[in-house]
Amino acid sequence: MTYDYDALYQQQKDALGAPFREFVAFFEDLPDTSANVLDIGCGQGRDALFIARRGHQVTAVDLSPAGIADINKVALSEDLPITGVVADIADYTPNAPHDILLIDRTLHMLDEAPRLAVLAALIQKVTPGGWTLIADEKSNLPGFRQVFADDAAEWTTHKDTKGFLFMQRG
DSSP, rough: OOOOOHHHHHOOOOTTSSSSHHHHHHHHOOOSSOOOOEEEETTTTTHHHHHHHHTTTEEEEEEEEHHHHHHHHHHHHHHHOOEEEETEEEEEEOOOEEEEEESSSOOSOOOOHHHHHHHHGGGEEEEEEEEEEEEEGGHHHHHHHHHHSSSSEEEEEEEEETTTEEEEEO
């Protein structure tokens, strides 16, 4: 981790602000209220908390123990279906398939080869018909597109603009 997010999270509640409107709109339009969501690089839970409050099951993964402690505290107090996991995304392997993989401004923290390898591994755990939702640096999107193009599964692009890439698995 190049920036000490753990220290930031210890000092500031909701340090990264509200969820991006693109993610909010996606989940507001999602008809299924029981999706199994994997939030990679969840921080303090800005996306995971919003998603769980909408009735979805969330596995929230982050390297920061302080971030996971924050999300677990809120999840417990609100009885939200969130499982917080402290893990390095470069080594993390989901133990079950997920309907939605959300990666919000996290992959850019890795060098290119591990960034693409992590994405390639994670999309293997997206269920058929499921989604991968990415917010990242615009300059990283061509590499992400290539990961989806190289995958054995068929992926359809639903959003590819302004640093957002939303893909649905066939």
